[in-house]
Amino acid sequence: MFGATEYLVLGSILFALGLVGFLTRRNLIVIFLSTEVMFQGVVINAVAFARHHEHLEGQSFALFLLVIAAVEAGLALGMVVMLYRRKGTLDAEAWSLMRG
Amino acid sequence: MIEFLTSQLGVSIILTVCVLGALLGAVAYCIYFERKISAWIQDRFGPNRVGPRGLLQPIADGAKFLLKEDVIPGHVDKPLFVLAPASIFLVAFIGFAAIPWGGQLQLGDNLVNIQVANPDIGLLYILGVASMGVYGIVLGGWASNNKYSIYGAIRATASMLSYEIPMGLCILVIVLTMGTLRLEQITVLQTGSWLGFIPQWNIFLHPLAFIILFITALAEANRTPFDMPEAEQELVGGYHTEYSALKFGMFFLGEYAHMITASALMAVLFFGGWHLPWIPWTQADAHQWYAVLAKILVISGKIAGFIFLMMWLRWTLPRFRFDRLLWLAWQRLIPATLGLFVLAVILVYTGNHQSPLWALGGNAVILVIMLASGAMARREVTGRQGNLPRTLPADTRGFVGSPSS
Amino acid sequence: MTSAAAYMLYLVFALGGVGLYLLLPKAGVRQTFAGAIIGLLAVVGLILVLATQIIGPGSSAGFFYLFAVVAVLAAARVITHPKPVYSAVYFVLVVVAVTALLVLMNAEFLAVALLIIYAGAILVTYLFVIMLAQQSGSPVYDRRSREPFWAVLAGFVLMAAVAGRAGDLPPSVADASESATATAQSDQPGNTSAIGAIIMTKHIVALEVAGVLLLISMIGALAMVRKELPVETLEPPPKPLGQIGREVQPF
Amino acid sequence: MTPETLDTLKLCGIVILLAPLAGAILAGALGPRLLRSHAHWPAILGVGAAFAGAVVIFTQMRGVTEGATTALLPVYDWISIGTNSIFRVEFLIDPLTSVMLLTVTGVSLLVVIYSRDYMREHDHPERGYERFFAFLALFVFSMCALVLGGNFLLLYLGWEAVGLCSYLLIGFYYGRPAAAAAAKKAFLVNRVGDFGFGLGIFLIYLTFGTLEYGAVFELVQQGLTGTGQALSDGRITTIALLLLCGACGKSAQLPLHVWLPDAMEGPSPVSALIHAATMVTAGVYMIARCGAIFTASATAMTVVAVIGSVTALFAATIALTQTDMKRILAYSTISQLGYMVLGVGVYAADSAVFHLFTHAFFKALLFLGAGSVMHAMGGIIDVRQFGGLKRILPWTFRTFVIGSLALAGFPLLSGFFSKDEIIHHALQAHPILGIMGLVTALLTAFYTFRMVFLAFAGPERIPEGVHAHESGKWMLAPLFVLSIGAIGAGYLGVAGKPFHTFLAPVFEHTFTAANPAAHGAAHGAAEAAHPSFWAHYGLMILSGALSIIGIAAAYVLYVQQNWIPGLVKATFPRVHKMFHNKYFVDEIYDAGLVSPARNAGRVCVGLDDYLIDGLVWLATAIPRAFGYLVRTFQSGLLQGYGLSMVAGIAVVVVWVLWA
Structure with a gap:
């Protein structure tokens, strides 16, 4: 018998760790890494539910999530490179042009 | 105990131990043979002092690697500096788990696979493991804190990322043709012959895919003519400039292990794995120990053949320039393999994927298109060489070269 | 999940939150040792809670514990390590652990x-960018966190809220036939063709959209990075002392 | 007409419209990148196709021997409001249309060919070369739409579109302030006329419920003869005067003539095509087309005739003192347009259209010749700065003289016949109108040859630093073709009058004795049918003599005894000043209209700046104050927003899962 609970707990822990990293770190690259950690939590969650319900929807959902992660990585890294060229720093706080 | 040993798990464990041992030896002797072959090609003697005909040379080399002082320079990033060779060594060896060495063996009542594991996703597993190989180089280059190392690492990363795409596409062509990801199954499906004398190997269906896979295998293993990361004249030793002793040895062995993996993959995918042409293993004796032994010898022979080919190329061809290397991957190999992929899809859709006539015809069309576009691009290529900038653009120079923080 | 299990879980989470708060890079006194101890205690507590309250004894979930612990510890290091390269390497470890966990859940293809x-493509590009942008040392923005207290509080409240209800799973929605096929697949590990079938039939539109999305992002990234931009700050950050071989411009 | 003929006509109409449009689009779209110095080809081919279509239409119309000569060819439904008000894109093709089309596309083709060389310097295209040809082809499209249109809506569309093209082409050299101002002036003055014109069309729709020519004219006829819905006389007069207002604007008649001389800031081919041969005649065409409306009101006809004759005389007097070649020609154009309007006003629409036809040839010829001079003089066109050019520009000189003779009404050239007809009809309508026409003819001959002698006769004088040279073949060829037209076009109106016979079906119910409103002209028309020698040829001899006298006087004053003009100027300073300053019309407009409007605008700006903006400022003060309070929350930092977002999500999750 498969118990999904422990996987769900693990998924939520990974998600929350990624979230904390996203909120606290100031390096743009680490911020994006943190979002990838959040993705891992979500993937575990999706697959655990797929296993629980014994169908493949969760797994295919996780596959599309991988696509989104790849897209995000490509664009985000492109942006990071560009921002770095502009200011010579990866500090997220260097980019606060929208300050009210 | 006997029961456990004759089960699949027991056989896998025994096989793991044997393969690892054999591989370490093979890798060591690869280096020996490389030196011998280079000597042969260059009309020299090669190693001939240690042992009869220099056969103990690898053992002496290994002892030297082990006993030399393991220098860790002061300016390196120590944990990653240590992690890098370990990871490259690890990655180079775990890929062998999915290689089918000798079909199935009848052990008492059990029919066991002479294969460490036969997962549903065997081919993807090998691809996945191979894709991890780049970490050792990247981390080693970065951790060395040396501009030659980092240039070597950047080149290696760029070329490996680029060549992984045509490699994956070539493998996908075979996957589409065979309809399975299990390497054992792929081998079995290549049984038989066409017209009674042409073995039903994939090389006769998609020769172009094999050639491209061979090229990408060279590039993935950073072998000549694609060994830009360690081009001595430009980059000293590339990413392993700062390494010495055992760590250097691990990089070195990793490269040869990579070659062996790639050769095994090519043998399985395109040359029928453990099949010998014109010798059908009949049901009766296919699972007997002598048949399995013969199969293991056959596939080992094929692997050795590919390794010899790679060494031969290394001592024959000059090195590519780096931009030409990437140009080849992105502007020639990837379009060609995309064409092959589409061809395979069409063949599967029309049900002709096992017909050599159709497949070879499609290959010929793609080859002609490739050559034609190459001929048309020749003028542009020479022009490009003439216009190469002497120095990098200003912003690139600041980005790559200047020490930040 | 019983309420006792839930409360024990919250306790463990609170402990973990304190540990993480201490571990996050901050100015002033280094508290990483205390943070590491508290964090490890929390992980041990988590294993105990999982083993005694959720999975139950007697179940052979050894691999799950191994990879779960690796994943959690590595994820914690991703967000606490002051050097981005290490963050990336630890993230590779997270990916490997999650891969193993997915194999445990019979999602081999996935x-x-x-x-x-992730490991083969995305992370390598991350490393690439890190290497290009930041060759060694850690600048001040990697050694200071932003509002660690509130972030940890918010994140862990969210985590507790979700994980606390993880035990109240709804019953499986699988109908008999699907369940039969899934069971058949789970007997013989490997569901690659099943996934292929469902993606190519039921989710074909999503697949096409994903392809278009990838194409667009590729074009976008190319268009973005190729553009020449004015450099706002030309002077490089001050160099750290004592670095060999870095004073000479390569070209 | 047979169905095949109708099909051919429709096809030709579509080709005439679409070919120049396609040329314009191609020249504009492909010109800057692809065609560059070949950008004239789309325009030439498009206009050439249109000309071919016009020729086909003309031959088809000539071939019609029996039945109605009017074809109404619906193309498609354009706008439909409800069920009973459908405005269609439709062609009205009759002899008048075919003559107009022939004139428009023919002259356009020649001008486009001419422009190929004119718009380049040392065989290198000027800046905006492709733009020029795109606009030119667009103009041809618009003008053909105006002429071909079968209802007032299409007429208005073409009317506005030619105005737009005129604006764009006058302002072609938009970098020059004078050109920009001239374009603006032309546009604004035309707006005044078009406003009246638009009101007229509204009133037509209001009165008759349709805008289709045939239906409207039918209703007018029925109203007059009492067979249909009765019409109040005032209504028809109002409509006619409003339409006349538009004609005044477009054809530069008296109160609204001020834009045309300034329009000479545009390139010379534009002046030749738009501001001499085609667009400015749209007013005349419109009055002729709407003959049923105009002839229904004697008052309106009187006003038309008076405006025409006064404009003719008035513009001729101004032209006496101008020194800019193109401006002399511009005032001459106004004057000749005055003749045409006069002709329509005295029930001689066929003569007016005939004059329009011949005028297109010789005036286009003169403008293109002036352009050739300008090209040779490096852009200088003031006759005081050069002279004696006849040896430097021999071919330009010869063609220019032919055009001038035609304009001056020299016997047996085209202008002589057409102008003579109009004066003849004017004399019959009212002696004063006729005498004004004769005086104008004398003045025309005088000022035209004043210009010719100043520019071409006497000792050679060339501005400093100008390398004068004869123009190339692309420019001379149109001049030759137009010269032939200027000499020969008049003979279509004599000896059996094929031109008038061809046009007769169009005007047979309106500008004739059969029209009950046209009693005044009935007598003259009857007499014209059986003229005595002196009644007809006497006038011809008189006007020919006037023309020769004018030319001779110009010769005496500006070649032989060229001290006299100075003396005259000194003797009558006030008259000269008045003529030279164009009767101060611009100044009067400025003082009476523009300045008050500007001052009113200033007041409005003040109100807007202080009153309205103040209120708006007050209204925004409240949100701004609020924003000032909350802006501190917007840190601009990604993770700040992230934190608040996560906090919110946490609250929501706790709420949903636990409450």
Whole structure:
């Protein structure tokens, strides 16, 4: 018998760790890494539910999530490179042009 | 105990131990043979002092690697500096788990696979493991804190990322043709012959895919003519400039292990794995120990053949320039393999994927298109060489070269 | 999940939150040792809670514990390590652990896909960018966190809220036939063709959209990075002392 | 007409419209990148196709021997409001249309060919070369739409579109302030006329419920003869005067003539095509087309005739003192347009259209010749700065003289016949109108040859630093073709009058004795049918003599005894000043209209700046104050927003899962 609970707990822990990293770190690259950690939590969650319900929807959902992660990585890294060229720093706080 | 040993798990464990041992030896002797072959090609003697005909040379080399002082320079990033060779060594060896060495063996009542594991996703597993190989180089280059190392690492990363795409596409062509990801199954499906004398190997269906896979295998293993990361004249030793002793040895062995993996993959995918042409293993004796032994010898022979080919190329061809290397991957190999992929899809859709006539015809069309576009691009290529900038653009120079923080 | 289990879980989470708060890079006194101890205690507590309250004794979930612990510890290091390169390497470890966990859940194809895409492609590009942008040392913005207290509080409240209800799973929605096929697949590990079938039939539109999305992002990234931009700050950050071989411009 | 003929006509109409449009689009779209110095080809081919279509239409119309000569060819439904008000894109093709089309596309083709060389310097295209040809082809499209249109809506569309093209082409050299101002002036003055014109069309729709020519004219006829819905006389007069207002604007008649001389800031081919041969005649065409409306009101006809004759005389007097070649020609154009309007006003629409036809040839010829001079003089066109050019520009000189003779009404050239007809009809309508026409003819001959002698006769004088040279073949060829037209076009109106016979079906119910409103002209028309020698040829001899006298006087004053003009100027300073300053019309407009409007605008700006903006400022003060309070929350930092977002999500999750 498969118990999904422990996987769900693990998924939520990974998600929350990624979230904390996203909120606290100031390096743009680490911020994006943190979002990838959040993705891992979500993937575990999706697959655990797929296993629980014994169908493949969760797994295919996780596959599309991988696509989104790849897209995000490509664009985000492109942006990071560009921002770095502009200011010579990866500090997220260097980019606060929208300050009210 | 006997029961456990004759089960699949027991056989896998025994096989793991044997393969690892054999591989370490093979890798060591690869280096020996490389030196011998280079000597042969260059009309020299090669190693001939240690042992009869220099056969103990690898053992002496290994002892030297082990006993030399393991220098860790002061300016390196120590944990990653240590992690890098370990990871490259690890990655180079775990890929062998999915290689089918000798079909199935009848052990008492059990029919066991002479294969460490036969997962549903065997081919993807090998691809996945191979894709991890780049970490050792990247981390080693970065951790060395040396501009030659980092240039070597950047080149290696760029070329490996680029060549992984045509490699994956070539493998996908075979996957589409065979309809399975299990390497054992792929081998079995290549049984038989066409017209009674042409073995039903994939090389006769998609020769172009094999050639491209061979090229990408060279590039993935950073072998000549694609060994830009360690081009001595430009980059000293590339990413392993700062390494010495055992760590250097691990990089070195990793490269040869990579070659062996790639050769095994090519043998399985395109040359029928453990099949010998014109010798059908009949049901009766296919699972007997002598048949399995013969199969293991056959596939080992094929692997050795590919390794010899790679060494031969290394001592024959000059090195590519780096931009030409990437140009080849992105502007020639990837379009060609995309064409092959589409061809395979069409063949599967029309049900002709096992017909050599159709497949070879499609290959010929793609080859002609490739050559034609190459001929048309020749003028542009020479022009490009003439216009190469002497120095990098200003912003690139600041980005790559200047020490930040 | 019983309420006792839930409360024990919250306790463990609170402990973990304190540990993480101490571990996050901050100015002033280094508290990483205390943070590491508290964090490890929390992980041990988590294992105990899982073993005694959720999975139950007697179940052979050894691999799950191994990879879960690796994943959690590595994820914690991703967000606490002051050097981005290490963050990336630890993230590779997270990916490998998650891959293993997916294999445990019989999602083999997904596992290998995750490995190839994340570890093989995405993370290498991350490392690439890190290497290009930041060759060694850690600048001040890597050694200071932003509002660690509130972030940890918010994140862990969210985590507790979700994980606390993880035990109240709804009953499986699988109908008999699907369940039969899934069971058949789970008997013989490997569901690659089943996934292929469902993606190519039921989710074909999503697949096409995903392809278009990838194409667009590729074009976008190319268009973005190729553009010449004015450099706002030309002077490089001050160099750290004592670095060998870095004073000479390569070209 | 047979169905095949109708099909051919429709096809030709579509080709005439679409070919120049396609040329314009191609020249504009492909010109800057692809065609560059070949950008004239789309325009030439498009206009050439249109000309071919016009020729086909003309031959088809000539071939019609029996039945109605009017074809109404619906193309498609354009706008439909409800069920009973459908405005269609439709062609009205009759002899008048075919003559107009022939004139428009023919002259356009020649001008486009001419422009190929004119718009380049040392065989290198000027800046905006492709733009020029795109606009030119667009103009041809618009003008053909105006002429071909079968209802007032299409007429208005073409009317506005030619105005737009005129604006764009006058302002072609938009970098020059004078050109920009001239374009603006032309546009604004035309707006005044078009406003009246638009009101007229509204009133037509209001009165008759349709805008289709045939239906409207039918209703007018029925109203007059009492067979249909009765019409109040005032209504028809109002409509006619409003339409006349538009004609005044477009054809530069008296109160609204001020834009045309300034329009000479545009390139010379534009002046030749738009501001001499085609667009400015749209007013005349419109009055002729709407003959049923105009002839229904004697008052309106009187006003038309008076405006025409006064404009003719008035513009001729101004032209006496101008020194800019193109401006002399511009005032001459106004004057000749005055003749045409006069002709329509005295029930001689066929003569007016005939004059329009011949005028297109010789005036286009003169403008293109002036352009050739300008090209040779490096852009200088003031006759005081050069002279004696006849040896430097021999071919330009010869063609220019032919055009001038035609304009001056020299016997047996085209202008002589057409102008003579109009004066003849004017004399019959009212002696004063006729005498004004004769005086104008004398003045025309005088000022035209004043210009010719100043520019071409006497000792050679060339501005400093100008390398004068004869123009190339692309420019001379149109001049030759137009010269032939200027000499020969008049003979279509004599000896059996094929031109008038061809046009007769169009005007047979309106500008004739059969029209009950046209009693005044009935007598003259009857007499014209059986003229005595002196009644007809006497006038011809008189006007020919006037023309020769004018030319001779110009010769005496500006070649032989060229001290006299100075003496005259000194003797009558006030008259000269008045003529030279164009009767101060611009100044009067400025003082009476523009300045008050500007001052009113200033007041409005003040109100807007202080009153309205102040209120708006007050209204925004409240949100701004609020924003000032909350802006501190917007840190601009990604993770700040992230934190608040996560906090919110946490609250929501706790709420949903636990409450």
